[in-house]
Amino acid sequence: MPTQPTVVDEDNAVFETVGEGLTVYESSELVEGRVKWLDTPDDVISFVESGEDVSDVIVIARGGTTTFLAMALNAGVRGVITLQGAPESHLGILSREYGIPCIMSVAFERGVRTARGETIPADGVRIRLDVSKRPQGVVSVEAGAPVDDSPADESAAPAMTPEQMAQIQALLTKFQGEVPPGVEGDAIMRTRLSTNVLDLDDPSFDRELTIEETNDILHYLAWNEWDALAARATEGESGLIPRQEYEAVGIMDCWFHHPGWLKAIADRVGADGLTEIGKRAKQEIGTKINLLHIWACASAPSFGRGIALELGLHDPAYRADTIVEAMSSVRRLYKGLWGSGPMFTSMRGFTAPILDPSWIYRFTADRISLAGDSDRSTFQRFNGALELLGFLLHFDNRLGLGDSGPYPTPDGGFVIVRDLFINEPVYEWSKNTEGLPYAVTIAMFFDKDSHLNTKMLDLSTMFTDPANYLPFVTDVAVYAREKFDTPMDQLKTLSLSDMSDLRAAAETKSEALYKHIASMTQEEKVMAGAVVYSSGFVLPLARAAGIYDELIDDHGFMSVHPAPTACYETIVSGVATEMIPRLFLTGSWANDVPPESSDAPKTADGEFDVLRAVRARGFATAEQIAASTGLPLDVVSSRLADATAQGFVKQRSGRVTGARLTASGRARLLLLAEGSLTEAELRQLEIAYRAFLQPNREFKLLTTRWQTDKDFDATTGDLAGVHSSILTVLSDAADVDARFTIYSSRLDNARDRFQSGEHTALAAPLSESYHDVWMELHEDLLATLRRARTDDDE
Numbered sequence: 001m002p003t004q005p006t007v008v009d010e011d012n013a014v015f016e017t018v019g020e021g022l023t024v025y026e027s028s029e030l031v032e033g034r035v036k037w038l039d040t041p042d043d044v045i046s047f048v049e050s051g052e053d054v055s056d057v058i059v060i061a062r063g064g065t066t067t068f069l070a071m072a073l074n075a076g077v078r079g080v081i082t083l084q085g086a087p088e089s090h091l092g093i094l095s096r097e098y099g100i101p102c103i104m105s106v107a108f109e110r111g112v113r114t115a116r117g118e119t120i121p122a123d124g125v126r127i128r129l130d131v132s133k134r135p136q137g138v139v140s141v142e143a144g145a146p147v148d149d150s151p152a153d154e155s156a157a158p159a160m161t162p163e164q165m166a167q168i169q170a171l172l173t174k175f176q177g178e179v180p181p182g183v184e185g186d187a188i189m190r191t192r193l194s195t196n197v198l199d200l201d202d203p204s205f206d207r208e209l210t211i212e213e214t215n216d217i218l219h220y221l222a223w224n225e226w227d228a229l230a231a232r233a234t235e236g237e238s239g240l241i242p243r244q245e246y247e248a249v250g251i252m253d254c255w256f257h258h259p260g261w262l263k264a265i266a267d268r269v270g271a272d273g274l275t276e277i278g279k280r281a282k283q284e285i286g287t288k289i290n291l292l293h294i295w296a297c298a299s300a301p302s303f304g305r306g307i308a309l310e311l312g313l314h315d316p317a318y319r320a321d322t323i324v325e326a327m328s329s330v331r332r333l334y335k336g337l338w339g340s341g342p343m344f345t346s347m348r349g350f351t352a353p354i355l356d357p358s359w360i361y362r363f364t365a366d367r368i369s370l371a372g373d374s375d376r377s378t379f380q381r382f383n384g385a386l387e388l389l390g391f392l393l394h395f396d397n398r399l400g401l402g403d404s405g406p407y408p409t410p411d412g413g414f415v416i417v418r419d420l421f422i423n424e425p426v427y428e429w430s431k432n433t434e435g436l437p438y439a440v441t442i443a444m445f446f447d448k449d450s451h452l453n454t455k456m457l458d459l460s461t462m463f464t465d466p467a468n469y470l471p472f473v474t475d476v477a478v479y480a481r482e483k484f485d486t487p488m489d490q491l492k493t494l495s496l497s498d499m500s501d502l503r504a505a506a507e508t509k510s511e512a513l514y515k516h517i518a519s520m521t522q523e524e525k526v527m528a529g530a531v532v533y534s535s536g537f538v539l540p541l542a543r544a545a546g547i548y549d550e551l552i553d554d555h556g557f558m559s560v561h562p563a564p565t566a567c568y569e570t571i572v573s574g575v576a577t578e579m580i581p582r583l584f585l586t587g588s589w590a591n592d593v594p595p596e597s598s599d600a601p602k603t604a605d606g607e608f609d610v611l612r613a614v615r616a617r618g619f620a621t622a623e624q625i626a627a628s629t630g631l632p633l634d635v636v637s638s639r640l641a642d643a644t645a646q647g648f649v650k651q652r653s654g655r656v657t658g659a660r661l662t663a664s665g666r667a668r669l670l671l672l673a674e675g676s677l678t679e680a681e682l683r684q685l686e687i688a689y690r691a692f693l694q695p696n697r698e699f700k701l702l703t704t705r706w707q708t709d710k711d712f713d714a715t716t717g718d719l720a721g722v723h724s725s726i727l728t729v730l731s732d733a734a735d736v737d738a739r740f741t742i743y744s745s746r747l748d749n750a751r752d753r754f755q756s757g758e759h760t761a762l763a764a765p766l767s768e769s770y771h772d773v774w775m776e777l778h779e780d781l782l783a784t785l786r787r788a789r790t791d792d793d794e
Contacts, residue, residue: 014142015140016143017140019138020139021082021103021106021107022103022105023134024095024096025095025101026133026466026467027131031101031128031129031131033077033078034058035121035123035124040239041514048072048075054076054077058081059077061083063085063237064092064104065085065240067391070391070392071511073384074385074388074510074511078100081103084105090396090398096470097387099384099470106139108139127141179223189224193220194216197209197217198343201340209324209328215593224344241396241525242572245526246395246526248575249527249568252561252564253304253533253560253561253564254300254304255300256304258300258326259301259319261555262326263326264550265538271332277289278294280336281355282337282354282356283356285417285441285479288399288419289337290460291352291460292399294334294337297326297330297538301326302323302589309591310588310589311667313567313601314668318597320593323593331343345457351405353404353407355407355417360407360415363445363477364477367443367476369475386422387401389510392517393427393429393513395525395528395529398460399532400421401421402419402421403460403461411447412447413447416444418441419440420439423436432509432516433513436509437482437492438486439481439484443478445474477493480498522572530564531559538557563667563671567663567666568663570647570662601672606631606635606638607643610639611639611665615665615779616776616783617779619660621657622640648661669783673784681736691732692726692729692778696774698722699722700794705718707763716755727747731744733781740780743776747773750770750772
């Protein structure tokens with residue numbers, strides 16, 4: 001990139017081009033301001049609360065996510081630059097809504113270095129953004145700005161080779177390197193379908209889908225999701241919310257939970273009831289029964305299944321029939337939403353005029369003209385602030401936003417309708433948005449002469465050409481829905497004055513919510529985001545079916561399934577940041593449903609016993625596992641080798657050798673254990689466990705006294721009583737699961753060794769002592785019952 005000075009006539013200031021990136025939206029105005037680098041949420045908070053005038057500041061952030069810069073956007077910064085991300089990202093969307101010029105994925109030629117070694121202009125220097133053209137935007141810096149000429153840290157070098165970058169670019173341009181985006185890609189994908197499953201006019205609509213039809217939906221969805229999200233898959237990291245990590249956990253949870261939740265809803269309301277729920281999208285505004293939520297109930301569990309298969313947690317046949325059932329339910333929801341025609345907006349020319357026509361008449365009657373600059377500014381700030389709060393409340397995803405349209409008007413223009421969900425009460429952090437309406441709906445009017453092209457995605461999100469549509473809005477009608485079930489005749493129509501007041505309240509709530517999220521640990525953020533993703537997609541359907549409380553009580557709603565929870569460490573170790581974009585770009589998540597289905601994962605003989613023994617021991621050799629399970633050593637060694645290759649255990653060599661369970665291994669063990677005991681058997685084992693706790697306390701006291709006074713005779717006598725009690729417990733446990741029998745013989749052996757004078761046989765660690773076996777039994781009982789250890793378990 002050549003360096004060319006630019007002379008500004010009025011003051012003879014000289015600026016030099018130092019970087020280029022992607023313009024979010026075009027503006028003929030040259031944007032100038034002083035630089036501020038924001039690296040962490042604390043930086044953002046300090047910047048906004050400093051009291052300085054930020055209207056002359058162009059902030060630079062690392063990633064292209066919205067929520068990290070939420071407070072800065074509300075504060076009214078002059079411009080935004082990111083080192084990562086694309087205009088289709090959430091930050092790109094919000095900078096456009098605020099009218100804040102933004103250039104993304106800027107590569108700076110020179111400047112100073114961040115703590116990570118990235119090159120950026122120094123804080124305080126003046127820069128200019130040229131956003132007059134798309135896609136390329138240009139950043140210039142005032143002459144004489146500080147420059148760090150020291151060699152770049154090799155660790156800050158690009159992670160990908162030019163060849164890898166070219167491959168990624170090819171996958172961004174065409175799906176699987178073959179199918180283009182948009183209507184052309186839709187036409188190609190339709191020719192690859194072997195059934196008419198995506199036609200809602202199918203006369204045999206009410207039946208359950210076939211496997212062939214289900215796979216057709218999966219194949220089309222793989223392209224459809226790529227078309228909608230591939231560009232966003234490169235948006236980079238967020239300094240506030242670890243979204244790729246929580247997406248991986250959340251989407252996996254969709255696979256393990258959604259089919260069961262959808263079945264419970266279908267069982268409650270029936271096939272026709274599902275269609276009636278889908279119809280609410282036509283009848284109501286301010287409802288989450290919309291394109292995104294219904295689409296996600298098809299795509300998210302299927303994608304989550306792809307992640308589980310990628311991690312090797314199970315085989316393709318595992319619960320394959322539940323995908324068929326879930327797709328059948330989703331198709332009925334789409335039938336209600338559309339009534340007829342194809343299922344997806346990508347098959348409808350990327351248009352989504354869902355609402356009944358009567359709504360357009362109501363909007364027209366309530367419309368407010370945006371005649372002057374003041375009115376337009378009031379509306380733009382209102383729209384931006386509420387949209388930003390919706391993103392923040394829903395952990396930087398689109399569940400807080402729902403667009404539909406265009407709806408033609410009699411004068412030749414059209415209307416776009418936007419629902420913004422700013423007070424969803426089901427989340428713990430929603431206390432920060434109390435007092436706001438549940439949703440606000442904005443109907444935006446456009447003249448026939450606007451020449452604005454719209455593209456409505458299946459994610460309920462609109463994109464336009466030109467990208468900045470706001471100057472073309474002529475009138476608006478705005479409504480507040482107090483609660484999710486507020487009747488349509490009780491909506492409040494908002495004036496411009498109401499919008500100003502609500503915008504101010506929303507900005508205050510956003511600041512409080514930002515600080516709350518910033519105070520959470522990474523694990524808290526990941527698990528919270530996963531709940532928003534998984535439970536959030538199904539939430540409006542559960543409410544409509546009247547089954548919300550039942551799903552919480554009986555089906556794990558508003559919580560994360562144990563299998564993806566167990567995978568947390570694997571996912572945050574870097575797997576998510578590599579896996580999610582790759583699966584998006586390649587569509588390799590859309591694994592076919594096989595002809596046969598099974599309720600349990602396919603497994604080799606002894607795998608469950610070996611993994612369970614490693615889990616109970618914490619760290620074990622093949623010989624120790626053989627002692628725990630009673631399996632032949634060669635079988636144990638073979639299963640350990642398989643588990644190591646699959647990433648379920650990690651071997652340690654050196655002075656101390658052995659295997660430990662990985663996060664994926666814990667998830668695999670959970671799935672293998674699923675259904676191994678009935679509810680009645682688990683209740684019986686729970687009784688045995690409660691009986692275990694008294695001798696457990698007695699044994700702890702016994703070992704403490706032994707370590708203190710070494711009174712062999714007294715300890716032997718006490719041990720006899722404890723041993724008699726634990727054998728009774730084990731007999732009861734073995735009535736439930738025969739594998740508990742082996743603990744009796746192992747404890748017998750350790751007791752006999754101790755009574756024969758081998759004093760270490762009582763409590764010496766890592767020696768198959770009585771204490772070793774006891775601790776393993778305790779962990780085994782807890783794991784089998786899926787109990788987290790508390791003070792009551794000691």
